[in-house]
Amino acid sequence: xxxxxxKFQIFKLFKLILISLAAVTVAxxxxxxxxxxxxxxxxxxxxxxxxKARNISLVVDxxxxxxxxxxxxxxxxxxxxxxxxxxxxxTALLQFDRLLRKAFPTVFSxxxxxxxxxxxxxxxxxxRGSQPDLAPYLLLAHIxxxxxxxxxGWDAPPFSAEEIGDFIYGRGTIDDKSSLMGMLQALxxxxxxxxxxxxxxxxxxxxxxEVSGFQGAASVTRLLKRRGVQxxxxxxxxxxxLDGVIPGLEEPAALIGVSEKGSATVKLSVSTVPxxxxxxxxxxxxxxxxxxxxxxxDNPMPRLFGQGPEGETFEHLAHKFSLPKKFIMxxxxxxxSLLGRMLERKADTNAFVRTTTAVTMFNAGVKVNVxxxxxxxxxxxxxxxxxxxxxxxxxxxxxVGDQRVSVELVYGFDPLPVxxxxxxxxxxxxxxxxxxxxxxxxxxxxxxxxxxTDSRHFKDxxxxxxxxxxxxxxxxDAQRFHGINERIxxxxxxxxxxxxxxxxxxxxxxxxxxPHSAAHEL
Numbered sequence: 001x002x003x004x005x006x007k008f009q010i011f012k013l014f015k016l017i018l019i020s021l022a023a024v025t026v027a028x029x030x031x032x033x034x035x036x037x038x039x040x041x042x043x044x045x046x047x048x049x050x051x052k053a054r055n056i057s058l059v060v061d062x063x064x065x066x067x068x069x070x071x072x073x074x075x076x077x078x079x080x081x082x083x084x085x086x087x088x089x090x091t092a093l094l095q096f097d098r099l100l101r102k103a104f105p106t107v108f109s110x111x112x113x114x115x116x117x118x119x120x121x122x123x124x125x126x127x128r129g130s131q132p133d134l135a136p137y138l139l140l141a142h143i144x145x146x147x148x149x150x151x152x153g154w155d156a157p158p159f160s161a162e163e164i165g166d167f168i169y170g171r172g173t174i175d176d177k178s179s180l181m182g183m184l185q186a187l188x189x190x191x192x193x194x195x196x197x198x199x200x201x202x203x204x205x206x207x208x209x210e211v212s213g214f215q216g217a218a219s220v221t222r223l224l225k226r227r228g229v230q231x232x233x234x235x236x237x238x239x240x241x242l243d244g245v246i247p248g249l250e251e252p253a254a255l256i257g258v259s260e261k262g263s264a265t266v267k268l269s270v271s272t273v274p275x276x277x278x279x280x281x282x283x284x285x286x287x288x289x290x291x292x293x294x295x296x297x298d299n300p301m302p303r304l305f306g307q308g309p310e311g312e313t314f315e316h317l318a319h320k321f322s323l324p325k326k327f328i329m330x331x332x333x334x335x336x337s338l339l340g341r342m343l344e345r346k347a348d349t350n351a352f353v354r355t356t357t358a359v360t361m362f363n364a365g366v367k368v369n370v371x372x373x374x375x376x377x378x379x380x381x382x383x384x385x386x387x388x389x390x391x392x393x394x395x396x397x398x399x400v401g402d403q404r405v406s407v408e409l410v411y412g413f414d415p416l417p418v419x420x421x422x423x424x425x426x427x428x429x430x431x432x433x434x435x436x437x438x439x440x441x442x443x444x445x446x447x448x449x450x451x452x453t454d455s456r457h458f459k460d461x462x463x464x465x466x467x468x469x470x471x472x473x474x475x476x477d478a479q480r481f482h483g484i485n486e487r488i489x490x491x492x493x494x495x496x497x498x499x500x501x502x503x504x505x506x507x508x509x510x511x512x513x514x515p516h517s518a519a520h521e522l
Contacts, residue, residue, distance in 0.1 A: 050433065050513055055505045056193050058186075058498055065494070068185055069168075071103040072493055073161035075177045076170035082144040082210040093121040093207055096143055103181075104188045112196060113187075118223060121207035122216035127187070129200030136200035136229070137427065137507060138462075139500070140236040140455055141180035142209035142216070145172040146482050153484045166489050173488040174481055176237045179469045180205055182496035189497075190504060198508040202231070209454045217454035224461055231462040233419075233427025235503075236455035238467020239447045241439065243474050246317070248325050253317055254435045255447030256428060257467030258309050258419040261355075262383030263452055264412030266396060267376060268292060270405055274373035285375040286364045292400045293359050293377055299399050301355035301384070301392065305340030306332050308385030309418050309448050310352040314339065316445030348478070351450045355384045355392055378410070382450055385415045416456050419464040421446040423515035427464045434503045438470065438495060470499045 060068070078099065080092045100123070101108050107125065108115060114126040121143070129136065148158035148171040156162035156169040163169075172178075183203060202224075206216030224231075238257035246253065270285040270292075305311065311332050318329035328335045343349040350356065357379060364375035383392055389412045397407050421428045432444045455465045472492050480486045 050509070055502065056190065056195055058189060058501045060494060060497075068497065069490060069493070071099075071185065072178070072181050073168060073170075074099055074103070075181050076161040076168065076172050077159055079159045080144045080172070080207070081147050082208055083147060085208070085211045085214060088121075088144065088208060088211075090121065093143065097121070097123075100184065104184050106188050106191045107184060110191050112191065119207070119215045119219040122220060123203075123205040124220050124223070125187075125203040127197060127201045127203070129197045131198045131510075132200070134199040134510065135232040136202060137232045138202040138204060138234045138458065139183050140204050140206070140217070140234055140453075140458070141183060142176050142206040142213070142237075142454055143180065144207055144210050145175065145177070146210050147171075148484075148486075155485055158486070163490075164487075166491065167487040168490060168493070169485060169487045171486055174471060174486050176209070176469075178471065178488050178493055178496055179237050182493065183500040185497045186500035186504060189501060195505070197504065198510075199232075201504065201507065202229075204454075206454045213454040213457055217457040221457045221461065229461060231458070233430075233464040233466060234455055234458050234462055235427070235431065235466050235468065236453045237469050238449040238451075238453055238455075240469060240471040240473045241435075241442060243472055245473055245475060245478070248321050249317060251320050252439070252442045252472075253320070254439065254442045254444045254468070254470070255313065256421070256431055256435075256444065257449035258421050258428070258446040259385055259416045260449035260452055260456065260467060261351075261385065262387075262389055262392075262413050262415035264381045264383060264389055264392060265410040266379045266381065266393070266412075267408045267410050268379065268400065268405055269374065269376040269408070271374050272371075272404075275371040277369040277371055280371055284371050285373065288402065288404055289362075289364070289375040289377055292402055292405045293362070293379075295399055295401065296357055296379065296396065297359070300357060301381075301387070301395060303337075303340045303344060303353050304355075304384045304386040305343060305353045306336030308415075309421075309446055310385075311336060312421070313352075313445050313447045317443055320443050351382065352448065353384075355387055356382045356450075381412075383412075383415050385418065385448065387415070389414050413456070416459060416465065417463070419466060424512065425464065426512060427466055429512055430503065430506050430509065431466055431468060434499060434506050435468075435470065437502055437506075438499055470495055 075096070078092050078096050079089055080096055081089045107113055112128050114128070116124050118124050148154070150157050154169070156164060158171045161168055161170045187203070204217065204220045206213050206220070208214065208216045238260065239255040241252050241254045243252040268289060270289045272285040272288070275281065314329040315332060318326050321329060328339055332339065340353050344353045358381070359377055360380050361378040363377070365372045379396070381392055383389060393407070393409060400407060419428070423429065428446070435442065435444055449467045453467055455467060458465060471488065
């Protein structure tokens with residue numbers, strides 16, 4: 001007969017392990033539940049304790065509304081298209097210059113405003129503040145737009161500024177003439193009312209943002225550097241107010257971009273001996289390159305959700321979700337991997353999870369019966385904040401895994417630094433206050449910009465760059481960005497003017513109020 005003692009000891013050990021696991025699970029669940037409760041508020045500064053300011057009110061009567069809409073429509077009708085770095089519509093850029101001077105005469109004539117042309121077509125405005133010890137800030141927008149043709153399926157000609165319903169259609173209505181005209185219209189109204197800022201501000205209008213901004217924004221940056229300018233913060237286009245866009249989030253959310261992804265364009269090429277199609281080798285240049293591309297698509301970059309500012313976005317929004325999503329998003333220290341796997345299922349949210357890889361061009365062959373000697377493809381990557389350009393290049397090389405395939409970096413840069421968004425962050429909290437004054441029911445959260453903007457050229461002039469405009473994006477609107485039927489409602493354009501009108505005045509705050517506790521200590 002065998003001794004039952006060893007089996008009993010094994011059973012006791014197994015029981016202890018189960019009890020320990022249960023205890024750990026309860027502890028984790030309790031900690032997670034407490035964290036969920038502690039985050040069940042809209043974190044950030046409360047608005048009641050702000051410095052009292054004698055803000056000027058903006059009243060838009062029927063005549064003024066007609067004028068501001070007419071100015072905006074005229075801006076949209078000017079086809080300031082950038083086709084490439086060397087192919088810009090300079091005639092349209094000069095026409096746009098004339099429009100600005102006609103539409104905003106007070107801005108161009110006020111003794112408080114210094115205006116200069118930079119790189120022939122970009123504009124820089126300096127609005128002098130009455131208190132020079134207050135660090136200035138910069139509002140950024142761009143004049144140029146991407147190409148558009150009616151045959152792509154537009155409901156209205158893309159440079160017509162035609163009204164359909166309550167919307168104005170046209171290239172640039174979203175990107176970025178609404179912000180550009182909105183900020184200048186706001187400044188025009190303020191100056192007419194006798195406003196003189198305490199804190200100085202710059203407004204920079206680049207003319208080649210859509211082709212990387214190397215002439216416009218880069219030249220403005222060099223000019224300000226030579227003058228020793230240091231900025232409190234920069235505000236550019238980027239993120240918006242999302243309404244019904246995030247699954248499970250029923251209330252609108254205003255996301256302020258605190259960083260943007262890096263970018264890289266990589267060329268893959270293969271060279272072989274040419275031949276006749278009647279005697280093909282086992283592998284051709286096209287086949288070798290196609291196999292390399294397939295490996296890149298089958299092996300995406302690692303999932304990095306939670307290692308960049310995108311995690312903070314969901315923590316800020318968590319309290320607006322119902323259970324169980326609220327519980328998951330409030331405890332990313334425990335569930336970031338789970339949420340990352342959920343987000344990577346769709347292309348639009350996969351971009352928050354990792355460095356994305358997109359094959360955008362593939363070239364090979366000159367004749368149907370000739371095996372080409374060369375094949376090349378271009379891959380565009382948008383680099384997650386937790387990776388560097390060099391790390392991404394190394395991963396591409398190892399994934400391709402074929403010495404016959406040449407990997408060449410055409411152009412690229414690292415992700416941008418992450419700007420501050422805590423309760424002591426002047427720029428973030430000023431923008432947040434302005435949003436909540438205008439849209440009291442939205443939730444404000446930091447976010448990550450998956451595209452690139454002119455703001456990256458200004459990273460040496462400030463530690464804090466923010467990317468936001470109060471554009472309302474509802475389901476389907478994101479596809480209008482650089483797509484067909486780009487449009488903005490007339491009401492939303494007026495809201496942009498109001499936003500910049502209030503923001504400029506709010507920036508006169510000397511310092512932020514003392515932060516309030518977002519939740520009771522548990």
